[in-house]
Each structure stands twice: as structure tokens, then as C-alpha cells.
Amino acid sequence: xxxxxxxxxxxxxxxxxxxxxxxxxxxxxxxxxxxxxxxxxxxxxxxxxxxxxxxxxxxxxxxxxxxxxxxxxxxxxxxxxxxxxxxxxxxxxxxxxxxxxxxxxxxxxxxxxxxxxxxxxxxxxxxxxxxxxxxxxxxxxxxxxxxxxxxx
Amino acid sequence: xxxxxxxxxxxxxxxxxxxxxxxxxxxxxxxxxxxxxxxxxxxxxxxxxxxxxxxxxxxxxxxxxxxxxxxxxxxxxxxx
Numbered sequence: 001x002x003x004x005x006x007x008x009x010x011x012x013x014x015x016x017x018x019x020x021x022x023x024x025x026x027x028x029x030x031x032x033x034x035x036x037x038x039x040x041x042x043x044x045x046x047x048x049x050x051x052x053x054x055x056x057x058x059x060x061x062x063x064x065x066x067x068x069x070x071x072x073x074x075x076x077x078x079x080x081x082x083x084x085x086x087x088x089x090x091x092x093x094x095x096x097x098x099x100x101x102x103x104x105x106x107x108x109x110x111x112x113x114x115x116x117x118x119x120x121x122x123x124x125x126x127x128x129x130x131x132x133x134x135x136x137x138x139x140x141x142x143x144x145x146x147x148x149x150x151x152x
Numbered sequence: 153x154x155x156x157x158x159x160x161x162x163x164x165x166x167x168x169x170x171x172x173x174x175x176x177x178x179x180x181x182x183x184x185x186x187x188x189x190x191x192x193x194x195x196x197x198x199x200x201x202x203x204x205x206x207x208x209x210x211x212x213x214x215x216x217x218x219x220x221x222x223x224x225x226x227x228x229x230x231x232x
Contacts, residue, residue, distance in 0.1 A: 051158070051224055053224070054208065054224075118232050122230035132165075132230065133230045139231060
């Protein structure tokens with residue numbers, strides 16, 4: 001079961017994860033990551049823009065690569081767009097597999113790619129105005145881990 | 153139909169608008185002449201990508217947008 005989408009309003013991760021888990025009977029493990037907007041550094045809001053022709057197709061291509069690389073039963077990848085408040089979920093990735101390692105590694109793989117190589121542009125609103133955000137060096141280093149040779 | 157040129161992310165701030173309309177056909181030199189100077193300065197950078205009709209161009213200089221095409225100017229992504 002594959003569910004890849006963009007959402008332009010607040011969502012409750014449990015309402016996505018429960019049906020996703022139910023839709024993969026016989027799974028051996030499910031791993032879920034939920035990212036939220038941090039309430040620190042005086043951030044009042046985060047605005048995420050995307051480009052329709054590239055962003056969702058890019059997420060689907062990432063799902064294809066995850067499915068080719070890991071032994072998966074299902075993959076859920078949901079990303080917020082638009083204006084997001086601190087404390088609200090911004091991303092939810094859940095992987096169902098027969099064995100735990102595939103589920104855990106898939107979520108790690110997908111998150112590293114979403115964090116620095118997905119078609120999103122992000123800016124933060126602080127007291128002194130809007131500031132554009134670029135990936136941190138750590139995000140690029142996290143992504144580079146997956147470029148090493150691996151058996152496929 | 154003209155070519156629709158879209159400015160994404162911080163390029164929209166530099167352009168002062170989200171999009172402009174430019175007569176077709178539109179090539180790389182024409183694009184540089186059509187966008188505000190602050191944007192034109194950024195376009196040659198390797199980190200700035202160009203999409204035409206929904207496809208990211210491997211070589212920006214080869215841009216050849218026809219009637220009704222959408223050209224998107226894509227600054228470095230912030231990631232999700």
C-alpha cells in the first residue's frame with residue numbers, strides 16, 4: 001500500500017498511520033517518523049512552497065527508489081505545504097515491512113532525501129521578518145551516506 | 153500563447169513577483185533579458201535549476217520554450 005501526498009492543512013499523524021498499518025496485513029514491523037516545526041529561536045511560522053509539476057512526482061520517484069532498495073510492504077509519505085505553526089506536524093513517513101531493518105532503514109532513507117533533495121522552499125517568520133532556509137551541512141552529509149555502494 | 157515564467161523561493165522576492173509572461177519562443181539569452189536584473193544575476197549559478205514544461209533541464213543553456221510552455225526558475229531547495 002503506497003500513499004504519497006502533499007497536504008495544505010494541519011493533520012493528525014495517527015489518522016494516517018492507523019489506516020496505513022491496517023492496510024498492510026501480515027507486516028512484521030512498521031516504523032514511523034513524524035517531524036514537527038520546532039518552537040524555538042522566535043520562529044512564529046514556517047511557509048513551505050512547492051512546485052506542482054516537480055514536487056509530488058519527485059516524492060513518487062523517491063518512493064520508487066525506496067521500494068527498489070528495501071523489501072517493503074507499504075510506504076506512507078505525507079508532507080505539509082503552505083503556512084505551518086510551531087508544534088504542527090510538517091512530515092510523516094511510515095514504512096511497513098516483513099522485517100524491522102527494512103522498515104527502519106526506509107524511513108531513514110526517505111527522510112534524508114526529503115530534508116535536502118526534495119523540491120521545497122522554506123522560509124521562517126521571526127519578529128524581524130521572513131528568512132529563507134537552506135539545508136544544513138549535516139543534512140547534506142546525511143544524504144551522502146546513501147550514495148555509498150550497496151548491494152542491490 | 154506566451155511563455156509563463158515562474159519564480160520560486162527567494163527568486164520571487166528578488167523578482168518582486170511570482171511570474172511574468174514572455175513572448176514565445178524563449179531561449180536562454182531571451183530569458184536573461186526578460187527577467188529582472190537581480191534574478192538574471194543569479195540564473196547562471198550551478199545551484200539554480202530550470203524546468204521547462206515540467207522537466208528539469210540538464211543544460212539550462214539549451215532552453216527552448218514554445219507557445220504555452222511554463223518555465224520555472226528553481227533556486228537551491230530548502231528541503232522538507
